[in-house]
Amino acid sequence: MGSVALVTGAGRGIGRAIALRLARDGLAIGIVDVDPDTAEAGAAEVRAAGGRALPATADVADRDAVSRAVAAVEAALGPIDVLVNNAGWERLHFFVESDPALWDRLIAVNLKGVLNTTHTVLQAMVTRSGGRIVSIASDAGRVGSSGESVYSACKAGVIGFSKALAREVARHAITVNVVCPGPTDTRLLSDVMTGDRGAKVLESMRRGIPLRRLGQPEDVAGAVAYLASDEAAYVTGQVLSVSGGLTMVG
Numbered sequence: 001m002g003s004v005a006l007v008t009g010a011g012r013g014i015g016r017a018i019a020l021r022l023a024r025d026g027l028a029i030g031i032v033d034v035d036p037d038t039a040e041a042g043a044a045e046v047r048a049a050g051g052r053a054l055p056a057t058a059d060v061a062d063r064d065a066v067s068r069a070v071a072a073v074e075a076a077l078g079p080i081d082v083l084v085n086n087a088g089w090e091r092l093h094f095f096v097e098s099d100p101a102l103w104d105r106l107i108a109v110n111l112k113g114v115l116n117t118t119h120t121v122l123q124a125m126v127t128r129s130g131g132r133i134v135s136i137a138s139d140a141g142r143v144g145s146s147g148e149s150v151y152s153a154c155k156a157g158v159i160g161f162s163k164a165l166a167r168e169v170a171r172h173a174i175t176v177n178v179v180c181p182g183p184t185d186t187r188l189l190s191d192v193m194t195g196d197r198g199a200k201v202l203e204s205m206r207r208g209i210p211l212r213r214l215g216q217p218e219d220v221a222g223a224v225a226y227l228a229s230d231e232a233a234y235v236t237g238q239v240l241s242v243s244g245g246l247t248m249v250g
Ligand SMILES: NC(=O)c1ccc[n+]([C@@H]2O[C@H](COP(=O)([O-])OP(=O)(O)OC[C@H]3O[C@@H](n4cnc5c(N)ncnc54)[C@H](O)[C@@H]3O)[C@@H](O)[C@H]2O)c1
Pocket: 008, 009, 010, 011, 012, 013, 014, 015, 032, 033, 034, 035, 038, 058, 059, 060, 061, 086, 087, 088, 089, 109, 113, 136, 137, 138, 139, 180, 181, 182, 183, 184, 185, 186, 187, 188, 189
């Protein structure tokens, strides 16, 4: 494992847990988030736990903002060894009623955001002959999810992109892998599962999960830490679901 990680969407939720876990494993963390206060809070929590962190504000959909954030992280912490593409955003929709403006935003954040950050850090990894890229997709991208058609398309796109890129950059000792959370206890989930109906859907999800609980952000962080570690040097182009057994994709 290298010494510097950049985690997008690291201000809260799964991204914050990943940042805290990688910091515990000894990495300095660039905390990139669209919301400056959230980025600052994530960095403060890493520092309070004894780690090194730099907050940087960027919307991953905005390539220029991503370039500025990457430059700020590299200037403060050094070259990026590990990139974790975690930032994501969702609005439930039935496709037949959906507005193309919503598709554009979902694609810009969930798919193009991954391309923007990866493209921005990749050349330096190639030049230094090493690096780890871990993207957070979703089981929605492996098996589909009702009410999440465009989001599912983006996450499936992240999986296809990662497998192709893994083949392209393997000769530079760069690995590219994907972690797919199932339903995980964060703001993203509570924002879409609102009211009595949301509570009922959550309860039926919980009952359908073989391990009988929602995921916690730390569950996902453990999988990312493995893929970023020296233990995973020979693992690339892989997709790992962290979903309590909800999906078992062959
Ligand atoms: N929570 C779940 O059930 C679940 C399930 C499957 C996949 N995921 C994926 O896990 C990842 C993290 O989700 P979460 O549940 O922690 O969400 P969350 O909403 O709790 O946190 C997301 C973080 O990303 C930031 N963010 C959002 N849009 C951004 C943008 N355009 N640019 C930069 N930062 C941005 C937010 O400010 C926030 O800090 C996402 O990619 C999501 O799609 C989550």
